[in-house]
Amino acid sequence: MNLSTNKAQELRDKISQTEEELQDLRRQLVELESPVPDPSAEQESTSALDRENPVDTIPEWKWPLKEDEYSRYARQLILPTVGIRGQLRLKSTAVLVIGAGGLGCPAAAYLAGAGVGTLGVVDGDTVEASNLHRQIAHSTSRVGMMKVDSLIEYCRGLNPNVPYAPHREHLTPQNAESIVSKYDVVLDCTDHPTSRYLISDICVLLQKPLVSASALRTDGQLIVLNNPPTAQGSKEGGPCYRCVFPKPPPADSVVSCGEGGILGPVVGVMGVLQALETIKLIAAGIKEEINSTPKEKVTPSLLLFSATSTTSFRSIRMRSRRPDCFACSSKSTLTLKELHSGSLDYVQFCGVTTPVNVLKPEERITATEYNAILAKQLDKTHLLLDVREKEHFDIGSISGAVNVPFSTLQSRGKSITNGERLELEYIPDTLPPDAAIYVVCRVGNDSQLVTQKLKEMGLDKNGGRFIGDIKGGMQAWKREVDNTMPFT
Template sequence: MDKIEQLRREIAEKEAELVQLRAQLVDAEKLSAGIENDKDEGEGEWKWPLAESDYERYSRQMIVPNFGLQGQLNIKHAKVLLVGAGGLGCPAAAYLAGAGVGTLGLVDGDAVEASNLHRQVAHSTDRVGMMKVDSAVTYLKGLNPTITYRAHATHLTPQNAEEIVSQYDLVLDCTDHPTSRYLISDICVLLSKPLISASAFQTSGQLIVLNNPPGKGPCYRCVFPKPPPPESVIGCGEGGIIGPVVGVMGVLQALEAIKLLVRGDHLKSRAGDEEAVKQVGMLLFSAMGDVPFRTVRMRGKRKGCFACAGDDSALTLNELKTSMDYIQFCGVNQPVKLLQPEERISVVEYERISRESKTHLLLDVREKEHFGLSNIRGSINIPIGRFTAHRGEGSELSDLIPGDVPPDAPIYIVCRVGNDSQIATKKLKDLGVDRNGERFIGDILGGLKAWKAAVDPSLPFI
């Protein structure tokens, strides 16, 4: 394993070195092309607005009706920032680089992991461990070495947001958490940048173009004034995601960006153009639905919006930098504390109980897909939803406890990290299954994560 780690590190270092060298090569090529262009102009040989190689590279999109040379020039002079170089950011960046966006910036503070690769198509197996922005730029330079890339190897924060976002004309939110969505929207409002926001979860996704034109279109807070409850927010790592679902959403983000840039929306707004604001729609994608794509019409700006109500708004650049706490605003998912210490046992204790093969029941309350990948031998899967949906006394108890267990056998409950297991334990006690303490019911502290760490490291997935 050490050897593998060492090789991965060495490859990542070499890749980073290659990124540097490629950047130097592109700069040198640009310099040399610039000198040749000047010479051409001087001799009157090349009098077209794009380089010869650009006509070759971009002609297939330039000949599309309403795109044309002007569309290409608008794209070439645009600077686009993608926040997040993951499932949305990889395909979005690939299409924007391919289309010839002049400057492409990527912000991401994470490194590539093997579990990213099924959907984050700009990364690769030999770049696991490398910063995502460097890995993505390596891929993008292979695709189109003629444009400028800026890698910001950091998370976007209230402190660095102004400095980073102010360098660009248009922003794509390719992140996966509400805290970053509100921050990105707020900074785009304050700096007058249009924002293309997308998200994806499991088999569905959504997409909306915000603050377009800046100051006139709604912002993220207009659409979602309140964050979702923290317990409902599950990252893609835990909730799961189908690769092409997030891929579709990233590709649609790139498409909206290209439409916006070709039309020149980002230029009009600066000139104070008083064009009517188009109706804003939110695109909903459901991969398993009968109707995969739907658009919901949105109301425009919300009166008195915290961020975008102009003079009435409470938000300023200084306020954002010094006193906005997005984590607090979105709420913190507190660990569940429902049980007393004597109602909980450690994984080591449970391991002893299972070795002594005393009659007992071990319920695993994770979702069945999780259970199907790895579980403790002898455990029975009853997903937590069955406990929370149980209507209480009078309803069938066999939904929660298999019928063939002696009525005095102790019941142990396990989940991923030890939160849901407490909820399930409490529910059984509320239903009187413990007969006022005669029968032991308790959960396993730290769940399967602790089990893998202390007892069985071979469990393949938690």
């Protein structure tokens, strides 16, 4: 055993040493092959320009793109949508990608490949292993690295000609103006309503078109906002995020125990579409339109994608700007000064998500206490209701737990109000009327609501039966009792 361990270590050392040598050789080769500016050659060319008849000199490069760019972009240059004009527009446009995650990775990669002028990336997070199934520009070896740096490294590998600008921080009301003002087009690749409203507001104030997308579970949506990006109060401008979604979704629906599922290709599709819309906008001349009258009226539309529906894509026509929009209408009082001062509280606006706290201390037990009940075979005939979604439950659960997802309880709320159906469906006939019911969920929020509901339904037999939840849910169980519990 020791022998093979030593041998394996020896091999690992040898591999890393060889890899270092290989890297060094590659570096030497790159240095050798890269053209070194020759001062005498430059002198010659300057003096050649001075000559009256420069016939015997190498012809001057007279085309608008660099030589290698013609071959790099050859396949898009010959498309009517792009053409040489579109390519030059791309090359002179600075694009900002906010969020280097599931949407930002494919979006930035395609924009880098297409040859935008400058590509800025904003994100304050680092790469985690759980990101990799969908955030395809990162890699296992870059876990722990700033996402911005990881994404830029990937894009630079695709296209080293593009200047990249890292912004290693989250967008805030304080830094939004100084970051966004440097760009011509903005992509919202974030995943929370708080940032969506902030990004939309700054784009309205600075008159930047905004390509916004989102994805959750198996669905996605995409919309090009503030297009054309005319001044606040102008009826010619495209709607902003607040015109389409004047009110944020309920805070509870944003962060809940059941949250978090996402299929990699779904968010990938949406990110790719964001890049596509951005390229179309730029190639069509949005940058030139910002300072002039728009060529034609754009009809805003919301594109919906569903991976599970028979019609994968649906497009919904949207209205133009709302006459009473908080941000972009003539009634708006939103200013850069106000935004910068922090008087607009985006977190507050989107609802504060505080942990649920509806149960009394005596109605809750710790994971350790529940483990003691199990270990000592106390309370043998109790019922443990696990209210996580089935997929979470299937990955790992406490032995003997019965799975009744919170969503099932919610959707059948009406039919179970009298308690009869629930008793018949989920509570085994063999459970004595005085046997305790414990409820567990992912982090201990849903379990409280279920406990409360079961009591309201009279299942506690007027105090004859204990109903309570496990504080901190399966997260606490993993921490306190069984750290092998697979947990997502």
